Amino acid sequence: MSFERMFRDWPLTHLREVKMIRSYSVTTDILSYKRCRRQYGFFNVRGYRSSSATQRYFGTMVHDVLDQLYRMYKKTKRLPDGREVVDCVEKAHVRLIQSGVRAVYTVQQKEQIVTLIRRFLELAGQPFFANIRETEYTLERSMDGDGAPDFVLEGIVDVLAGAVSHALGLEMSRSTTGNDVEIWDYKSGEMPAADSQLMADYQYQMNVYAELYYQQTGIYPARCVLMFIGELNNDRLYNRCRADIRELRHILHVIHPSDEQIGRAMTDFRQTVACIEGEKQLPYATQWQAPNHDVDRDTCIACELRYHCPKFSDRDRHRREPL
């Protein structure tokens, strides 16, 4: 029997477009994409893997140790002493090294972390820990793509706190109350320049978290606070502050979420999601090209794709070097 005869009663149906609602995080997706779409596409979308993990050591250690110390505080209702801080740092170090994070000069780095954490506890420990509501608080919400594909917005907030600022007596352009909700985010380094891209990224992240928190709870946080623990490394400033955190101007950066800022951040977020989704629809060979905008050199130097990336001016030299 011919195929024509065989299938003359074949039911015609149209190919169904498969809908996919993907999750996007501020840091892992949006800021990574904005920083360099090529790097984002290769590592976050296509699934190439890099084994380098050196840069994560210090920041991860600070996060882990603060988290553990808070848990100890929750159980005992007292601030950990110096010995406990050292033990906690040592444990966190062993875990990190065992988990494959590579680090250099770990003895010095550990000592530095112990110093920073001890100073932090001395300056802010009690009011800070006493007002923490949640740590590593997950925010997640499905969002209307507004013409672009819908998506799930996700983020993890380091600390969701009550009125730490109120308890610390920080001077604010807006008044504080004991019922304030605050989002706190630890940064292990020093405060970047006010007009730097890094600072802009941090603020963007906080504005999106504020909106996400609102979407989830119906209220905006009173403020978002970036805490630059690395500022405590400056002995001169530390000694001069006389145990008063308010004297250290650069340790805390407070963001009061405004409709305008949040609106701008969310519009940008949606546009970036649309760009990423659009990129996935392009022919394979033209996806994830090097970006048209400038990429900072540190990003390129840390990127394993630099040996052939048109954005990295030294690519030929780096590639041809032996090993």
Place this chain on the structure above:
Amino acid sequence: MKPVTLERFFAAMQTAHNGILPLDPQQKLAFHHDYRTPLWMIAGPGTGKTHTITWLVLKRMLVDRIDPSRIIFTTFTNKAANELQTRLIDHYQKLLQAGLVEAMSIDPTKIRLGTLHSICTNVLREQRYEPTMRINLLDDENKQKFFLQKTYPDWRHPNPLLKKENAGRLKLLLEFFQFWWDGKKQGFDPPSSRKVEFVAKLFSRAIENHVGIEPLRRSTNVNLQFLGEGLQDYHNKLAHFHFTDQSMIQKHFLDFLNSEDGREWIGSGFTMFVDEYQDTNPIQSEIYFALTGRRGDLSVVGDDDQSLYRFRGATVESLILFDQICMAKGLSRPQPLYLFENRRSHPAIVDWINRFISTHPTMHPIGSSMRVRAPGKPNIVSRSNIRGQYPALLALTNDSIGTRDDHDALKAANLIQYLKTNHLIEDYSQVAILSFSTAEDSAGLAAYTSAFRAAGIPYFNPRSKQTQEHPVFRQLLGAISLILQPEHEHHVQPEFAIRKNWNYLVECRQMCRTLCATHRELAAYIETSVEEIRQKSTIFRAKNSRYPEYLTNSRGRRVSFSHLWFKLIGFEPFLSQLSDMHVAEKLKALNNLIVGFEAIYDQGELKLATAGSPTLVDGNNVIEFCNIFIDALIGGVNEPEDDESAVRKGYVNIMTIHQSKGLEFDVVFVLKSNRTAFASDTHGIERIINPLRPPHLRNPHMRSDEERVAEDNFRLYFVAYSRAKKLLCINGVFPLAIDDYKLRMNPWGRVLPHTERRAMIGNVQELRKIGVTIL
């Protein structure tokens, strides 16, 4: 806020679906279920299982007012989890658009939705469970094998099962579990890679079956004692080096749930939804019951006829005996709820799959109360819009004895071309080729891929296990080997190297050298790198150090395997290949394997050898590369899986039947339906381990290995056949003679009712009599 009434919920569903409530009477019953009793939903293929369960989850939140953060919804794969999330949010948005304003007060993204593994990992991390904080996960079988072969702290301390002096005991253990091994291959010593693979499997099965080390060690059987020793050592090393594997993470999770912190976290219990329950293993079953807080708010959904993962420790009895297990757990006895209205397939296909699964004695043991299928299971009923008087069931076969793969493949290619050229299909991805194995050297698949190439039909076969043979993959690997082992001329096999690995590497090296003749920049890079190692080695050897030193480049960075991979892809021709999806996926497979290997082997960082060593780079680096990494490669490498999409558009998708689970295609070709299935280590391990499980998890009526093999084979082809929407093409041959064994294996005879068994179909005329058209 007041709860939504069920009537209002249904009304909103109806509005969201153009005025029609998208539930059949059986599906509707699930919405009226009293959730103080577990829900036991058995859903045949194409009966709207995912559709029902996602709406049901929304119903539980809106009507029953369950807090979304107290709902756990698990499924089998990341892909399925992505699909569930998309559907859940999509349905939720539809309810809002339908005017159900109360829905604004719930947030479906707060549900814990994912594979059980991802949920275990996330909860353990969130709860800062001490034994698993920042733990390394051996998240695939290769990594687990790499770990087992790593002999911490040095080469003198391998796992007892892999110690040289225990080779005889291991062989006894292999024979004990793999009875067929001794029978088939008397005196044959399996290769090291096979031994490691088997040991890894044994450890995983023991954990998944909730078998403790002590029962093994206390056993009177010396083989089980030996296994206990090995398992103890494996546990110790995982703990010592802060690793865990896919099975152990479940044990960690169960330990956490049983701890004081865990009980506090569970509180009054979660509302549980478990998809694909037929592929649950005993430890997972324990976890699900624990998570409900013994309340019984547990909804399981699955199809026992589609249970495929026995080889990964799944026990179909979890679903078939669910009522008895619930009662053993002190819960009320659930009644099964069957979904049987199929909206996927042409009635002729539905008729075929019904005949296939519901008549044969293998699936219906006569005179036995033993359950092989869920009790009282009805046939599925066709309710599909796909109709039409055309032969929806085709046989690719002929009267001659034996296989005629080329002939059949050509017919298949012609048919696919006809369908595409005449726009009966819009895209090649509407066609799937399913087989039990997609390795191109087996199952006659090579004949099909060759026919497709000749006909210009694009096909996609990511699980070919042939990635390691792709020339670009091998050239890049050859380049790494040339840099790592410049001192080894290709015709001289290093003393330490396993012969077959070295032979493979020699070819790779030669392919790279050939490439270098036309790509001078690449050649120069390899030459200067080799020269750099020689110079650094000379300087280092002069120091007479007792310990190897890290190999660094001119920027002071330690050189690793993955670093070399990234540098090499910067050169042509590799760079251009990154733009070609097919080749790029193969290069990515190599990248992923290298990074997985490095996670176990000191980040893959290379060291310079000490004076007196026959190699420039440290011997351990070279030996691990040759004997462990290459060993894993030549066992067969698949392309990495895409977590988002199981089907590649624009291509005929060739996949294993296992891969096709949960998918549907307009046209399905099922190859080698007459496959002869043998009892394997899977069945041997299951039989021996069953009595060692905790009493309530034991299967009291385990059938013989051979009977379980036959069951598995039926389920496998049931899944394959039921993927087809419009056209099912079955490839199979006629048996040489009619006997019981051939009856079981004959794809055509399997569909006959038991009473007609003797009138088995032996030629195409008899096949036509039962309504099958011959292609």
